[in-house]
Amino acid sequence: EAQVTQNPRYLITVTGKKLTVTCSQNMNHEYMSWYRQDPGLGLRQIYYSMNVEVTDKGDVPEGYKVSRKEKRNFPLILESPSPNQTSLYFCASSPTRGLLNEQFFGPGTRLTVL
């Protein structure tokens, strides 16, 4: 089944404890992206990647890192999480980098930072 998977789905952690949220797609998509969803603010793009080893900042990159060592995986790393990073996170992928194709979203990761 073609899909985008994220793990974990739910995570409660404490300030400063490094964490990684994994994202994987099995559709051979070039473009992958991370978004966060906060009440009243809509989906905001954190980072995106147009292909292996090519990543770029979105609108809200502060406090996050990403890597794209393989085409299928695009992990989101929080080196030192803070409470303002409590949010619902979505990973998405798209066949090509030109954004003329729809994005396929993962199931979401709800993160709480205490």
Next chain:
Amino acid sequence: ILNVEQSPQSLHVQEGDSTNFTCSFPSSNFYALHWYRWETAKSPEALFVMTLNGDEKKKGRISATLNTKEGYSYLYIKGSQPEDSATYLCALAGAGSYQLTFGKGTKLSVIP
């Protein structure tokens, strides 16, 4: 950061009513316009990707139009059903950019 506005923020309609909502964006910086449907506790799912001025797309009872010259897109739902209850998101891909900027969404509730 591109400004993508959606209106209304929310609306309630009776089952069987037709409804529409608006997505506004800067007309000077357009490459593609996406519409997504997002049900509670699920992930956003794509409805349409539109690129041409005057374009009209349809999927079942849902259709969308695009006016790139004046910077807006309309989403129409004909004969709303309770299962249409969701938040509808539009997103703009700007010219020369590889980013997608989302509006805050229109939350539709269809009352049986």
